[in-house]
Amino acid sequence: MPVGTQGTVKAVPQDVLESLGAEIILANTYHLYLRPGHEAIRRMGGLHRLMSWPRALLTDSGGFQVFSLSALRKVTDDGVRFRSHLDGSSHFFTPEHAIDVQIALGADIAMSFDECTEYPATRARAEESLRLTMAWARRSLDRFRAHLSRAPWADATGCGMQCFGIVQGGMYRDLRRQCAERLVEMDFDGYAIGGLSVGEPRELTLEMIAEVLPLLRADKPRYVMGVGYPEEIEQYARMGVDMMDCVLPTRAARHGLLFTSEGRLNIKNKQFAEDQGPADAACDCPVCRRYTRAYLRHLMQAGEALAATLNTIHNLAFYLGIMRRVRTEMDKAGNGE
Numbered sequence: 001m002p003v004g005t006q007g008t009v010k011a012v013p014q015d016v017l018e019s020l021g022a023e024i025i026l027a028n029t030y031h032l033y034l035r036p037g038h039e040a041i042r043r044m045g046g047l048h049r050l051m052s053w054p055r056a057l058l059t060d061s062g063g064f065q066v067f068s069l070s071a072l073r074k075v076t077d078d079g080v081r082f083r084s085h086l087d088g089s090s091h092f093f094t095p096e097h098a099i100d101v102q103i104a105l106g107a108d109i110a111m112s113f114d115e116c117t118e119y120p121a122t123r124a125r126a127e128e129s130l131r132l133t134m135a136w137a138r139r140s141l142d143r144f145r146a147h148l149s150r151a152p153w154a155d156a157t158g159c160g161m162q163c164f165g166i167v168q169g170g171m172y173r174d175l176r177r178q179c180a181e182r183l184v185e186m187d188f189d190g191y192a193i194g195g196l197s198v199g200e201p202r203e204l205t206l207e208m209i210a211e212v213l214p215l216l217r218a219d220k221p222r223y224v225m226g227v228g229y230p231e232e233i234e235q236y237a238r239m240g241v242d243m244m245d246c247v248l249p250t251r252a253a254r255h256g257l258l259f260t261s262e263g264r265l266n267i268k269n270k271q272f273a274e275d276q277g278p279a280d281a282a283c284d285c286p287v288c289r290r291y292t293r294a295y296l297r298h299l300m301q302a303g304e305a306l307a308a309t310l311n312t313i314h315n316l317a318f319y320l321g322i323m324r325r326v327r328t329e330m331d332k333a334g335n336g337e
């Protein structure tokens with residue numbers, strides 16, 4: 001899932017995302033709640049309509065941004081009080097409020113409110129954090145079920161909006177297991193593994209995914225949040241992960257880092273100054289079909305807005321291409337379930 005933080009995958013228009021084959025994108029509840037505001041978005045018919053995106057949308061719970069971006073957080077059992085990173089104004093997010101905001105945005109998939117446990121965390125800290133996440137998961141799901149009909153596009157027959165639970169537990173295998181089992185009992189529409197890619201070594205990320213994945217129902221979506229590099233997303237998909245999101249392809253693109261079939265390249269390097277080849281000779285994205293490395297480098301050097309657009313289109317095409325290839329190979333091998 002390309003990440004469209006503020007209701008836009010930075011630098012790329014929606015028609016291009018469609019032509020690249022993006023079926024679902026992610027938007028950030030925290031950002032849209034602060035600006036333009038979830039009630040304004042509800043009045044305008046929901047986020048799909050505001051951004052003119054007819055395909056699927058997933059909103060995160062806001063928890064991760066509250067913990068990573070905002071200032072002066074105060075966490076209690078009830079929720080989190082925090083100050084906006086935009087203007088310092090004070091806000092209070094409870095699981096119920098996080099769900100209300102997501103229902104107002106009207107995405108197809110809402111996430112339960114969780115606390116993303118930092119890394120490293122002591123056992124006692126991870127246990128306490130997990131206790132909070134599990135209590136908040138219950139409250140999130142209850143609120144979701146009770147208020148689902150308030151989605152901007154709900155009609156008399158309801159709507160197809162879903163709510164996913166998030167497995168936390170730090171880097172402790174038994175805590176992860178405990179959380180996964182409890183969430184499966186609660187019967188969410190899908191399950192995410194959160195709190196990974198927070199600075200831990202990659203072997204640990206892999207270990208946690210391998211521990212949790214078999215405990216989650218394979219007939220419901222299994223989503224690993226915030227990963228990863230091209231080789232990682234391929235590996236996780238082959239393990240049975242159905243969904244992933246990461247800012248890497250888009251953020252790296254804006255800094256001139258391109259992912260290619262031959263590895264990463266920094267398009268700003270002088271060696272590309274007169275390079276007449278495409279970013280990736282094996283890529284058939286609209287950027288590689290039309291533009292040279294020399295031109296992409298020039299745009300970066302000149303600080304042109306088109307640099308971000310072209311680089312991002314290529315990186316997204318590369319990431320989506322990996323997933324398409326893996327899906328085809330797994331379907332052929334007959335283990336695509």
Ligand SMILES: [Zn+2]
Binds near residue numbers: 280287
């Ligand atoms: Zn390309």
